[in-house]
Amino acid sequence: MLSFLGTDLSEARWQAMVDHSILQFVLIFAGAALFATLFLFLRQPIILAYIMLGIVVGPKGLGLISDARQIEQLAHIGIILLLFLIGLNFQPSKLVGLLGRVGIVTLITCLLFTLLGLSAAWALGFPFIDSLIIGAALMFSSTIVSLKLIPTTQLHHHHVGDVMISVLLLQDVIAIVLIVLVTEGGMDNIGMSVVILLLKLAALTALAFFVVKIVITRLFMKFDVIKEHTFVMALGWGLLVAGTAEMLGLSLEMGAFIAGISLATVPIALVIAEELKPLRDFFLILFFFSIGAKFDLVLSQQLILPGLILTTLLMVAKPMIFKLGFKTIGETPKNSAELGVRLGQASEFSLLIAFSALASGVIQASSSYLIQLVVVLSFVVSTYWVVAVYPTPISYKSGQRKD
Secondary structure (H helix, E strand, O other), rough: OOOHHHHHHHHHHHHHHHHHHHHHHHHHHHHHHHEEEEHHHOOHHHHHHHHHHHHHHHHOOOOOOOOOHHHHHHHHHHHHHHHHHHHHHHOOOHHHHHHHHHHHHHHHHHHHHHHHHHHHHHHHOOOOHHHHHHHOOOOOOOOHHHHHHHOOOHHHOOOOHHHHHHHHHHHHHHHHHHHHHHOOOOOOOOOHHHHHHHHHHHHHHHHHHHHHHHHHHHHHHHHHHHHHHHHHHHHHHHHHHHHHHHOOOHHHHHHHHHHHHHHHOOOOOHHHHHHHHHHHHHHHHHHHHHHHHHHHHHHHHHHHHHHHHHHHHHHHHHHHHHHHHHHHHOOOOHHHHHHHHHHEEEHHHHHHHHHHHHOOOOOHHHHHHHHHHHHHHHHHHHHHHHHHHHHHHOOOOOHEOOO
C-alpha cells in the first residue's frame, strides 16, 4: 500500500514538474512576443527585449520563473546550433589561412584586455587574484552578440565575417585553457595541458572529416530526397560531435563548429543551414532570456559604480585596440573600425569563467557578480552601438536591416 501511494506521489510530482516546465515556456514565449512588439514600437533592438523579459519575470524580478537553470541549459543549444551553422558556411581552406593571419593580433589584444581589466579592478579595490580573473574573463568577445548582429550574407560571404569568426574561434581556445586552469587551480603543467588540448582538437577534427567523407556524405546522397532524414542527420551529427568535444575537455561550441565545417564540403550544406535557422533562433531567445533572468538588481546596486567604470573602459578600449590591431595586419581602416565595434563587448565565456572561479573558491562572490554585471551592460551597449551604426538583421531602420 505504501509503495502504491509512493508511486502515486512520484507520478504526481512528476506531472507537476512537467506542467510547471510547460507553463515556463508559455510565459517566456508569450512574454517574448509582447516585449519584442513593444521594443519594436519603441525602435529598440529586439535582443534587449528578451534580456529585459528575463529581468522582469525571473527569480530576481517578479519571480514568475523561480529557477532559470533549466532554461539556461536549454538555451545553450542555441549557441551550439549557431556555431554549427557558421561551420556549415565556412570552407576549411579559408579558415586555415585566416587563423594564421589573425592569430598574433588575437593573442596580443587578449593580453592587453586582460592587463586593462586587471589594472582597473585592482584600482577599484578588488584583491589581486580577483582582479586577474576579472581581467582575464573580460578579454573575450561575445560569439552570440557578434554573430547575431551581422547580416548572414556578410557573415558567410564577406571578408569581415570571415575575420570575425577566426578571432572568435581563437578566443574560444584561449577561454577553454583558462577555464581548465581555474577549475584545476593553478599554473602547473600549463604547457602540457595546452599541448594535450590541441592534440585532442586535431584528433577530433580529423575524425569528423573522415566520418563525413566515408559515411555521412554517402547517406545524404542515398536519401537526399527525404528532407526529414537530412534534417535529423545534420542535427544529430552536430550534437554528437559537440557532445564528444565536451567529453574530451574541449567545448560544446568548438565541437559544433567542427561538425559544421566538416559538413561544409557536402553539396547540400547550404540547404541544411537554411532549414536549421528557425530552430537556432528558438533557442537563442532562451539564451538571452536566461541572461536577464540571472541578473540580480539588488546586488547590482552595490556594484553599479565599478560595473559602470569597467563597462565604459571596455567599450572604449576594445574597439580602439582591435582597430589598431587589424590595421597592422593590412585590414582597411573601414573594416578595422567595424570589426572593433562588432567585437567590442564581453562574452558568454566571461560568465562561465565567473561561475567556475567562484565554484572553485578562487574569487569572492562580489568579483564573480561584477563580471556578470559587466557582461550584461556590455551586451546592451554593444547592441545599441552596432544596430545604430552598421547593418544588422534586427535593425529597426529599414535601410540598415539586412539578412
